[in-house]
Amino acid sequence: MKAVREIRVGLATCGIAAGAQAVYDAVVREVAAAELPIPVKRVGCVGMCYGEPLVEVVAADGSVNRYGHAQPGDAAGIVGDAVAGGAPAGDLAVDSDDFLGRQVRIVLENCGCIDPESLEEYRSCDGYRGLERALREMTPGEVVAEMVASGLRGRGGAGFPTGTKWSLTAKEKASPKYMICNADEGDPGAFMDRSVLEGDPHRVLEGMLIAAYAIGASLGYVYVRAEYPLAIARLKRAIADARSAGLLGERILGSDFSFDLKIKEGAGAFVCGEETALIASIEGKRGMPRRRPPYPSTSGLHGKPTCINNVETLANIPWILRRGAAAFAAYGTETSKGTKVFALAGKVKRSGLIEVPMGMTIRDIVFGIGGGIQNDGELKAVQMGGPSGGCIPASLADTPVDYEALKATGAIVGSGGMIVLDQETCMVDVARFFLDFTQKESCGKCTFCRVGTKRMLEVLERICAGHGTTADLDRMLDLGRKVKANSLCALGQTAPNPILTTAAYFRDEYAAHIDEGACPAKVCKALLHFRIDAEACRNCKLCTRQCPASAISDGDGPYQRIDPVACVRCGRCKQVCPFGAVEVTTGRATT
Amino acid sequence: MSSPGPEQDGKGDRDVGKRTPVAVGLDGRWAAFPRSPESIIPLLQEVQQREGFISEQDCARVAEHARAPMSTVFGVATFYAQFRLRRPGRHTIRVCEGTACHVLGSDRVMEACKELLGVDVGGTTADGVLTLESVRCLGCCSLSPAVMVDGVIHARVGRKEIEKIVADCRKDAS
Numbered sequence: 001m002k003a004v005r006e007i008r009v010g011l012a013t014c015g016i017a018a019g020a021q022a023v024y025d026a027v028v029r030e031v032a033a034a035e036l037p038i039p040v041k042r043v044g045c046v047g048m049c050y051g052e053p054l055v056e057v058v059a060a061d062g063s064v065n066r067y068g069h070a071q072p073g074d075a076a077g078i079v080g081d082a083v084a085g086g087a088p089a090g091d092l093a094v095d096s097d098d099f100l101g102r103q104v105r106i107v108l109e110n111c112g113c114i115d116p117e118s119l120e121e122y123r124s125c126d127g128y129r130g131l132e133r134a135l136r137e138m139t140p141g142e143v144v145a146e147m148v149a150s151g152l153r154g155r156g157g158a159g160f161p162t163g164t165k166w167s168l169t170a171k172e173k174a175s176p177k178y179m180i181c182n183a184d185e186g187d188p189g190a191f192m193d194r195s196v197l198e199g200d201p202h203r204v205l206e207g208m209l210i211a212a213y214a215i216g217a218s219l220g221y222v223y224v225r226a227e228y229p230l231a232i233a234r235l236k237r238a239i240a241d242a243r244s245a246g247l248l249g250e251r252i253l254g255s256d257f258s259f260d261l262k263i264k265e266g267a268g269a270f271v272c273g274e275e276t277a278l279i280a281s282i283e284g285k286r287g288m289p290r291r292r293p294p295y296p297s298t299s300g301l302h303g304k305p306t307c308i309n310n311v312e313t314l315a316n317i318p319w320i321l322r323r324g325a326a327a328f329a330a331y332g333t334e335t336s337k338g339t340k341v342f343a344l345a346g347k348v349k350r351s352g353l354i355e356v357p358m359g360m361t362i363r364d365i366v367f368g369i370g371g372g373i374q375n376d377g378e379l380k381a382v383q384m385g386g387p388s389g390g391c392i393p394a395s396l397a398d399t400p401v402d403y404e405a406l407k408a409t410g411a412i413v414g415s416g417g418m419i420v421l422d423q424e425t426c427m428v429d430v431a432r433f434f435l436d437f438t439q440k441e442s443c444g445k446c447t448f449c450r451v452g453t454k455r456m457l458e459v460l461e462r463i464c465a466g467h468g469t470t471a472d473l474d475r476m477l478d479l480g481r482k483v484k485a486n487s488l489c490a491l492g493q494t495a496p497n498p499i500l501t502t503a504a505y506f507r508d509e510y511a512a513h514i515d516e517g518a519c520p521a522k523v524c525k526a527l528l529h530f531r532i533d534a535e536a537c538r539n540c541k542l543c544t545r546q547c548p549a550s551a552i553s554d555g556d557g558p559y560q561r562i563d564p565v566a567c568v569r570c571g572r573c574k575q576v577c578p579f580g581a582v583e584v585t586t587g588r589a590t591t
Numbered sequence: 592m593s594s595p596g597p598e599q600d601g602k603g604d605r606d607v608g609k610r611t612p613v614a615v616g617l618d619g620r621w622a623a624f625p626r627s628p629e630s631i632i633p634l635l636q637e638v639q640q641r642e643g644f645i646s647e648q649d650c651a652r653v654a655e656h657a658r659a660p661m662s663t664v665f666g667v668a669t670f671y672a673q674f675r676l677r678r679p680g681r682h683t684i685r686v687c688e689g690t691a692c693h694v695l696g697s698d699r700v701m702e703a704c705k706e707l708l709g710v711d712v713g714g715t716t717a718d719g720v721l722t723l724e725s726v727r728c729l730g731c732c733s734l735s736p737a738v739m740v741d742g743v744i745h746a747r748v749g750r751k752e753i754e755k756i757v758a759d760c761r762k763d764a765s
Contacts, residue, residue, distance in 0.1 A: 014731045017744035049733030188689035191730035267632055268672035284631040286670040345691040345732035419690045433693050
């Protein structure tokens with residue numbers, strides 16, 4: 001029998017959604033039935049979402065065999081392989097070398113490797129060593145200096161230097177001071193904070209403890225989205241375990257440092273990712289941003305000095321304290337040090353959560369790690385930074401991901417959502433999608449954000465419906481620049497970015513909608529025309545029965561025809577037609 | 592929302608608990624929540640968790656407990672997307688409208704839901720079985736398009752899966 005250290009099953013939210021719980025149960029049953037001394041471990045997400053549900057057999061020498069798309073019925077075979085030393089084959093073989101081999105994992109170091117509900121496992125991977133070093137060997141000032149030297153910048157979106165933020169809060173005299181972890185991950189298309197909280201919650205706690213020690217905070221909050229129930233449950237467990245082990249509470253690890261923290265569940269407002277709005281929400285108010293200064297470092301929660309760091313930022317900190325600032329700064333570019341986690345999704349072959357050194361090009365990420373475009377399509381653009389970000393066209397795919405290089409394209413690093421778009425994606429529709437989001441999430445305080453986003457959305461809706469004019473487009477771009485200039489917080493200041501970038505790089509697509517009434521990607525429904533090719537139609541009437549608008553009827557011969565006026569362009573006829581007889585065209589000339 | 596908040600009757604708000612002992616705290620479940628505005632959101636979450644939605648009377652009780660005007664509580668309840676002010680159906684389907692889901696066809700999923708349920712977003716079927724909602728992003732972008740049914744995420748759904756989900760919910764309710 002081959003020596004097997006353990007079998008791991010990824011049980012984060014996404015794994016569970018893909019059916020991993022049943023697979024885990026089946027593997028446990030098989031191991032028990034064969035009376036094997038192999039531990040079966042539930043772990044967080046290793047990031048290979050394209051292979052979920054994922055089972056890993058780890059040999060005593062540390063080598064790993066990965067089984068992707070595993071079903072409960074595969075459990076016996078996997079356990080048999082583990083014993084016999086077999087490797088995954090056929091559908092279960094999942095390509096992981098390119099995906100994992102090109103990454104550098106600091107934040108995700110333990111994600112998918114350790115049991116997130118076990119403090120012992122975290123400690124066995126050098127967990128809380130960073131905190132020990134800080135408390136036993138360093139003054140708070142030295143910890144701040146270490147952070148400044150590392151060059152770490154805030155990973156929540158703005159990229160403000162973490163060391164500077166700490167030193168500003170540390171020098172304030174008022175007490176108590178507060179340390180807040182921003183886990184209100186609201187960007188659609190970003191899920192790294194959820195994954196870290198679900199896969200390695202102690203790491204975030206350790207980061208918070210080190211930060212609190214550095215700035216002199218005695219009380220902390222984790223402000224986490226209520227939509228992440230599993231993350232909240234694992235965080236609660238981690239807090240309870242840390243408290244029992246003397247890692248939270250009075251005189252931590254025998255030092256003079258005391259700190260405790262509470263979880264605050266967010267209630268679903270995107271704007272609460274903004275720090276002053278987040279503070280208002282913790283205080284029980286509507287989450288509306290206020291003017292800065294004073295910055296939270298001077299006057300934050302309850303008017304006291306407050307430091308707010310994002311989950312991913314905090315997850316870097318234990319590593320930096322253990323390995324030193326220089327080791328961290330060795331990764332990355334001149335102005336952007338370390339690594340960044342990206343949520344790679346959309347029309348990419350291998351989607352998932354990845355961590356790469358700052359400065360890797362978009363092309364290397366999409367093609368090297370992501371394996372290229374689904375169905376061997378063509379890369380059209382990459383949307384980065386969510387609703388505050390922008391669309392980077394394929395022609396700029398060699399742009400390195402760092403704060404300054406991305407800003408120069410009009411997009412931002414943001415929280416790290418990276419949505420890959422192909423030829424079937426309409427850029428006008430993407431802009432409309434994001435503006436619809438920011439318009440609904442605007443808190444309503446600033447006129448330009450509240451009304452301006454609404455007016456811009458109306459223009460985009462007109463363009464998508466084929467009623468837009470060139471004057472409309474120019475007015476919208478002008479308004480976009482005004483919304484950027486006249487909004488108080490980042491939500492309004494960045495809301496026009498998706499429009500400004502798509503209009504800059506894909507102007508011809510806007511022109512096609514406006515001048516020709518055509519949607520080249522065939523997405524904007526109002527601009528599509530459905531018709532049945534009389535030659536190809538076999539008159540089976542499947543489409544006629546499925547049409548929700550009763551728009552299909554007998555034609556003049558042995559074929560069906562679509563009434564263009566009654567047609568609601570749902571596309572069902574095209575989906576069900578076994579003969580490919582339904583044609584979709586776009587543009588005024590073809591009507 | 593017309594019932595007066597605790598501060599509108601001119602008496603000191605410290606007397607609130609004495610004047611209406613029955614309304615406050617119910618069976619002591621609220622004792623752990625500090626009597627300050629900081630408790631408004633956790634209390635509203637507690638009520639919704641238990642009742643499924645927040646009624647006008649609940650808002651008034653939260654206002655009393657948190658020593659805040661009714662208008663403040665109502666303002667908070669309407670600001671955050673999580674809070675419902677109407678009774679939902681027995682099951683709730685939440686269609687993810689995140690970016691990845693959008694580019695992979697969440698609009699078709701939503702259309703299918705609307706058609707099969709005969710309601711718009713936010714609506715509940717006449718028989719009170721199903722509520723249709725949209726959600727900004729479930730954070731399962733690699734499993735797009737996704738929907739959440741009563742807290743359970745279903746991955747890569749299409750019309751067929753939605754038909755099955757709706758049928759299962761209806762069967763469960765009958």
